[in-house]
Amino acid sequence: MSKPAKASAGPDDVPLTWDSPLVALPRMTAAKLRDLHAAGFANVRDLLRHYPRRHEDRVKFPAFPSQPPSGSVCLRGTVVETKTSYFGRRCQFTLTLAEPSGPAAPATVRCRWFNLRYLPKILKAGQDLIIHGRARPLKKGGLVFDHPDFEVLETDAPDSALIHLNRITPVHPSIGSWSPRMLRRLIFETLVMLPDEPDTPALRAIHFPESWEQLETARTHLAREELFEMQCVLARQRARQTSGRAPVIARQQPLIADFIKALPFALTDAQKRVLGQIFDDLSSGHPMNRLLHGDVGSGKTVVAAVAMLGAVAAGHSAALMAPTQVLAHQHYENFRKFCQPLGIPVVLRTAARKESGSSDGPRIVIGTHALLFAPETVGHPALVVIDEQHKFGVRQRAKLSAQQPHPHVLVMSATPIPRTLALTLYGDLDLSLIDEMPPGRMPVRTLVRAHDKLDEAAAFVRQKLEEGRQAYLVYPLIEEGAKSGLKAATAEYERWNTLLAPHRCELLHGKLKAGEKDEIMNRFRSGDTRVLVSTTVIEVGIDVANATVLLVENAERFGLAQLHQLRGRVGRGAEKSWCILLAGKGEEEKLDRFKILEQASDGFSIAEADLELRGPGDLLGTAQTGLPPIRLAKLPRDLCLLEEAREKARRILSEDPHLKHHPDLRARLVFWEKQLFAGVA
Numbered sequence: 001m002s003k004p005a006k007a008s009a010g011p012d013d014v015p016l017t018w019d020s021p022l023v024a025l026p027r028m029t030a031a032k033l034r035d036l037h038a039a040g041f042a043n044v045r046d047l048l049r050h051y052p053r054r055h056e057d058r059v060k061f062p063a064f065p066s067q068p069p070s071g072s073v074c075l076r077g078t079v080v081e082t083k084t085s086y087f088g089r090r091c092q093f094t095l096t097l098a099e100p101s102g103p104a105a106p107a108t109v110r111c112r113w114f115n116l117r118y119l120p121k122i123l124k125a126g127q128d129l130i131i132h133g134r135a136r137p138l139k140k141g142g143l144v145f146d147h148p149d150f151e152v153l154e155t156d157a158p159d160s161a162l163i164h165l166n167r168i169t170p171v172h173p174s175i176g177s178w179s180p181r182m183l184r185r186l187i188f189e190t191l192v193m194l195p196d197e198p199d200t201p202a203l204r205a206i207h208f209p210e211s212w213e214q215l216e217t218a219r220t221h222l223a224r225e226e227l228f229e230m231q232c233v234l235a236r237q238r239a240r241q242t243s244g245r246a247p248v249i250a251r252q253q254p255l256i257a258d259f260i261k262a263l264p265f266a267l268t269d270a271q272k273r274v275l276g277q278i279f280d281d282l283s284s285g286h287p288m289n290r291l292l293h294g295d296v297g298s299g300k301t302v303v304a305a306v307a308m309l310g311a312v313a314a315g316h317s318a319a320l321m322a323p324t325q326v327l328a329h330q331h332y333e334n335f336r337k338f339c340q341p342l343g344i345p346v347v348l349r350t351a352a353r354k355e356s357g358s359s360d361g362p363r364i365v366i367g368t369h370a371l372l373f374a375p376e377t378v379g380h381p382a383l384v385v386i387d388e389q390h391k392f393g394v395r396q397r398a399k400l401s402a403q404q405p406h407p408h409v410l411v412m413s414a415t416p417i418p419r420t421l422a423l424t425l426y427g428d429l430d431l432s433l434i435d436e437m438p439p440g441r442m443p444v445r446t447l448v449r450a451h452d453k454l455d456e457a458a459a460f461v462r463q464k465l466e467e468g469r470q471a472y473l474v475y476p477l478i479e480e481g482a483k484s485g486l487k488a489a490t491a492e493y494e495r496w497n498t499l500l501a502p503h504r505c506e507l508l509h510g511k512l513k514a515g516e517k518d519e520i521m522n523r524f525r526s527g528d529t530r531v532l533v534s535t536t537v538i539e540v541g542i543d544v545a546n547a548t549v550l551l552v553e554n555a556e557r558f559g560l561a562q563l564h565q566l567r568g569r570v571g572r573g574a575e576k577s578w579c580i581l582l583a584g585k586g587e588e589e590k591l592d593r594f595k596i597l598e599q600a601s602d603g604f605s606i607a608e609a610d611l612e613l614r615g616p617g618d619l620l621g622t623a624q625t626g627l628p629p630i631r632l633a634k635l636p637r638d639l640c641l642l643e644e645a646r647e648k649a650r651r652i653l654s655e656d657p658h659l660k661h662h663p664d665l666r667a668r669l670v671f672w673e674k675q676l677f678a679g680v681a
Contacts, residue, residue: 016193018045026189035176044190048203050183051222051631052170055215058132058149059166064099064107065135068143074132074165075109076100076153079125093119097129109135110144128153130165149181163188168215170207199225206632220641223633227645230628232665233672234427235649238289239657241428244406246287247382251279253313255342256306262338263302270436271299277432278307278410282383288408291426294434295603296568297441300412303434304385305335307410312344312362316382319365323387324537325350325514326521331387332366334543339364350514386411414565414603427646443601444571446579448555448594451587457551457580458499464549464578465503465530471549472569473533476557478509486584487553493533505531508538539565545573555581556590560610563594564603608636628672 016024021043022036041047061076077097085092093113099106111131113119123129133148151165163185172183191204205218260267267275274292281288294300308318320335322328332348339346349367365371365381384407411429449457461471473496477488493507506520506529517537523529525544532538539562550570555563563581570577583591596609633641652662659666 015195016044016190017195018043018048018197020044022047025186032177035178039175041175044194047187047190048194048207049631050172050175050187051206052172054171055209056132056169056171058130058164058169061130064109065143066107068135068137072132072134074130076128076130076166077109079123079127079129080108082120082123082125084120090115091117093123095123097131100128108142110138110142111146111148111150112144113147122152123150130162132165132169168209168212219632220638223638224641224645226628226630227633227638227642228648229665229668229672230630231427231642231645231649232653232669233628235646235653236669236673238428239653241289241406241409242286244287245285246406246408247311247314247316248285249279249282249307249310249314249316249382249408251275251283251310253310255313256309259306259309259338259342262341265438267302268299268434268436268438270294270434271303274303274432274434275306277430278303279310281430282307282310282408287406288383288410289429290410290432291429292410292412292432292434294412294414295437296414296565297437297572298414298434299438300414300434301331301334301387304387304410304412305338308364308383308385309342309344311381311383311408312364314382315362317363317365317379318383318385319367319371319381320385320387321367321369321371323369324510325368326508326517326537326542327387328366328368329518329521330542335364335366380405381407383408383410414568442571442574442576444550444567444577444579446567446581446597448581448591448598449583450591451583451585454553454582457582460578460580461531461549461551462500462503465500468546469549469575470524470527470529470544470547471531471551472538472547472566473531474538474550474552474566475533475535476554478511478535486557489533489535492553496531496533500531503530504528505533508532508534510535510537536562536566538569542569543572544569546575548573548575548577549580550578551580551582553582554584554587555594556583556587560593560597561603561607563597564606567597 022028022033022041025044025047036047041050056072058074061074064075064077065073075097077099079095080098081096083094085094091114093116095111096108097111098108129150129152131145131148131150133145135143135145138144149164151162153162164181170184170187172180172187174180175183178186187207191200191207194200199222202218202221205214206222209215209218278288278290278292281290292300292303304320308320311318320331322331328350329348332346336346345361345363347363347365349365349371365379369386380403386409411426461473464471473492475487475489475492477486479488479490489507489509493505497505504523506523508517508520512520520529520532521542524532524547527546536558548570550567552558552563552566558566563579567579570579579597581594581597593609596606600606635642652665653659656662659669
């Protein structure tokens, strides 16, 4: 964006700055101001960080088409005729645009707008006009553009003064009553009034670039800055988490040795390596903040159990938090089995079940993430283990680190996250990776099929039930929606219950009461129930060795990483297991992206593929509540920028921990840290 001559600085000619309130901007009404405030915009800086969703090339002017082009086009011509028609309270404004230079009878197109009564005052015959939009054929011949973007070419104004056309044009996400066109004008005029600061040229270029190369240069510059701010927040949080004192928990305890000796399997080399890293932290006297990352079935829970037993042996309590009551109950049953012979009390704390326990001494407490918000039910455990870290974000970790005394924190995730995102999502944690599967695991055979193969899949499920196995049937919805076109667990349960009789089917989903869910899962674990018709409530942690078939309908509605996570519910015993992914009706063309699941069993390679296909999406949005948002960085493509930002943040904060020499950065970080710690005691 070449900077035109300065416009008025705003009301009362007060110079505009980055921190100026939005009311200082031109033509700002109370209603429009409310819409911007509702979107979280308080000042000029917030507005200019509302980046375009995309840019359109509106520079080239092809010859007027005789047939509808495949996409949007930009045309330049002369208005030869205008007409306003009224239909009751409705009106239609139509103009005919002629090609500026052509044969004696120049080609023409029509443009029309509905119920925009001000247009006849703006658009007149004889004007030169640029339009941009999609054309469609008229029944009587010719082409029409409905509601195209337009700009009048003034004879005494340079083309560089155009905002909407004859340039690489930004398309911003609309906000309330603000259309992309209105936002484009507002941002353009704001940038004209804004004085130059270090980031101003990049902001002008990200909104109004003069070339595609300039746009990419600006994106890279601003992406580097947003990643740097995020890494600074994470680095400061990491420093807070490790600066206090925490109980010393040594590994050399007879209780741990007895437990490992009693296991029916040997620990893998990866598990042993990770336990070494964990106990190095636990014995340091400083709070551990570590992410234990491993694929489905890699043995993370056993590693966590050893660490928790170490805390108990050292005279402290330990707590494990799970994302669902179903998973919390399963952990409780498993821990109780191996802790009872060792004389260690195990207590379950969920909304439906609050066992008080008979001991006030060291114990293991199992519950949901809700335990975090009711510390009186847990006491002050020396070690907190959080299962399924992707359900538990940075703000929640900050709440844990704010407790006194500081607990050691071990978070576990089976959701395969590429290193690119691990650096972004978990920059405040040390990382331990279990990259080895226990011996004896049967690989899961994955089959991707079209919707018309449902009958064959049903016959296969019945065959496995006849052989004594069990199955999961998974759907994206609990109940059918009016327009979704997706299958729902509730409706399909009735069909399967009839189809698979006399084998018992039950329905499991998140809206059931906790006690009902526990009873259903207990019947499935015991084998009384042979089939679970379910939503993704079974996605994490459910472990039933006899379940060997997983069938997912409307598989196109899930990401690759989530399907891999669901697939981990089978293949947990010695029998061969199967995962059948069925596309929804009419969605067969979306099956190609699932082929990697047929070929790959490694969750991390699958996660990389998913990231390439779908982008960081929910991973960033869910886990980063309170952190500076990622708007322009493109992961994993910008991994080098991320690593550069991480190193720069660590270097600056090690040299200047209180940022005395970086006041602007300190001010920005204070803002984001207020967001991060909102509600943290």
